[in-house]
Amino acid sequence: MNFVSIDFETANEKRHSPCAVGLVVANEHEIIDEYYSLINPITEFRSYNTYIHGITEDDVADAPTFAELWPTLNKYLMNNLVVAHNASFDMSVIRHTLDxxxxxxxxxxxxxxxxxxxxxxxxxxNHKLNTLASHHGIIFEHHHALEDARVAAKVFMKAMEEYPSDSMDTFLEKCNLTKGKIYEHGYTAPKTKSASRNRKIYFK
Known part of the structure; x- marks a missing residue:
């Protein structure tokens, strides 16, 4: 079951200001491929964002824009299962920047x-990325897009170890979760399903 983990860092509070992206291709057993790039957001950097991720305007001066990078990113994402930690943020970065x-x-x-x-x-x-990394003994550089994407991938791999399944649909059924979707002209968010009284709950 291959999947793609993604993480963005942004230059400011606007979701169409990505300044770095990390992608990790993996399955339930191993990491297969990784990709990282700085992005020129063609907009100003806020000091707070730079404080968080350390990326400055000078760092991205010669970096590709999102539009220039999109054909490469799209090859990773199109028709694949994508995971992200706090996915609502990363998916909104994709949608707002494409818009x-x-x-x-x-x-x-x-x-x-x-x-x-x-x-x-x-x-x-809590279920912050650094808390989960510590719980699983993963050492990483937080707020570096590739490192964060790699940890999200490893957390997802650990989750699949907890609930071994023969398909992603079976895994999600055990978790009482549904997939989110992005499609032309719209999106739907992942949802938590209420467990039936007659359905076994798989918490540990």
């Missing part, structure tokens, strides 16, 4: 590792 550049949406399914982690490890104090 900004007047580019068509890809067709893809996506999942949020926050929601998955809340289902599988409900007793953690």
């Amino acid at each position: 900004y550049f007047k580019l068509p949406y890809p067709s893809m399914d996506y999942l949020c590792t926050v929601k998955i982690s809340q289902r599988i490890w409900p007793k953690l104090t």
